[in-house]
Amino acid sequence: MKYLLKRLLMMLPMLVGISLVSYVIMNMAPGDAASMYVNPEELRNQVSIDAVREKLQLDSPVLVRYAAWLGQVLQGNLGYSYISRQPVASEIAARLVPTIQLSVAALALELVVGVSLGIFCAKRQYRASDNILSLLSFVGMSMPSFWFGMLLILFFTLRVGWLPSMGLVTVGLKGPWHVLLADRARHMAMPVIALSFAGVGSWLRFQRASFLDVMGQDYIRTARSKGLKEGAVTWRHAFRNSCIPVVTMLGGSLPGLIGGSFVIENMFGIPGLGRYGTMAVLARDYPAVMAVTLFSSILVMAGVLLSDLLYVLVDPRIKYS
């Protein structure tokens, strides 16, 4: 409990750090957010530009503005989007859910498939099935996830027409909850598979290596010499121990997962944090960009914390204090 509090408190300076970094980067912009607000016809009219600059407080030094931003955030005010004039907080809130759904589903899929294929390969070391899967795992790690997404669209949408390639729901679809759920699943299928493909490859390689390592340990020989069945040796003695390195890597894989979901959301038109963030970046919508930075960092950090807690479940020897 104390450990949890300590970890949560440690997240605060990190969030301040990352938001400061992105605030400063954005302020190196040669362009000016104010000029985007003025009617192009009046762009040479310095008075209207100055009016906007004043309204958006673009004239104070960077650190002063950062401090002001931070003060507002601490009071729960994320500011208003320059573009839509809506409160950023409510815009973000609506977009968190699709991103979380997408990343959690992809992570779960890649872990389940990667870990089980890893064990499968380790049990058939150097046989044809192991060689082919190991090769495929390299292929998965070596392609951009959005390109794999394109191949999926080429086949499942354009060739056989099974799956929709845009959005999260069929517009205007009404019906009982299971119809809506199935519709959602059909929309999420390709993004989730595209996002998880690279991960499947790397988890397969980790799990294969660590399973082989565990299978060479003395306690496995002891378990076998006791006359235990192979299934019991694999699942009761080897499986849990072989998962430890995978869980260790879990936290480190999260920034990549969120980064990948940013691209995938853009490609499949999913209204999540990544798509919102990309639009905001392209439009120099500072309050929105800052909010996306903040929330994507919180997502990653919360995930890292969860994976550290998961560690205790896999390896009871570990005690946090």
Add this chain to the structure above:
Amino acid sequence: MTTEKYKASPGALVLRRFARNRLAVAGAAVLILLTLLAAAAPLVSPFPYDELHMGDLPDGNPLPPLSPKYALGTDQFGRDYLTRCVFGGRMSLSVGFLSALVSLAIGIPLGLAAGYFGGAADIAVMRFTEFLSCIPSFFLILIANSIFHASIFNVMAIIGMFSWMGICRQARAQCLHLKEQDFVMSARAMGFSHFYIIRRYILPNALSPVIVSATLNVAYAIITESSLSYLGLGVQEPVPSWGAMLKAGQDYMRVAPWMAVLPGLLILFVALSLNFMGDGLRDALDPRAVRR
């Protein structure tokens, strides 16, 4: 054991071990071939990369591969796709290699300094590394790219600046191990300066795992560049890069699927080759590796 074995230089031994890994050798061959093609792009490509041939498109749609005049077809403006692929390779490969160089230039000095001097320097560097590796850096790369003029050099520098953490960690770990070795002790006893010891005694011995990690960085940078260009924040038209070509390809997937397939295949081949090479190098450079 023959005496000939002992005569071989360390370099030759590494090369021999590397040559035994067929996938790694194939990877190296593909990579060298594509790099040569990209370097000689103006010589091997039949057209300038931005030459339009709208008149050759009968119905306004891109020409498919194996058309007369255009071996790999054209894009929506009638630009020769083979030419675009070769010139795109120029961009993508140079982003890959140069941003790996940037990350080496940041990661090695920081890692060695942290490992060698220890104490506060070590803690500071390691905290900073940890910080950078547990934030969603892709979004920061995105922000930085939108802010600075979208030139190829900015893309390289920015990707490099956010991906040196693995290299730094490797360099530090090697340095921690090496600085306790007798030959470093003797160098210290002889009164050499810290800088000289790091440069002459530690750096050469710490390089091999760092090189492996840098190989993987090249693949990471190429894939990241393609994502950036796909989002419209990397290499800009009319200059081709494999990622930028994928972006255009997506809009024409229905009528011209090859436009989306070809550049992706090239990225896949290069990244795959680099991953195989990294694997082969890891085994070849490890003197304790068991012969298989």
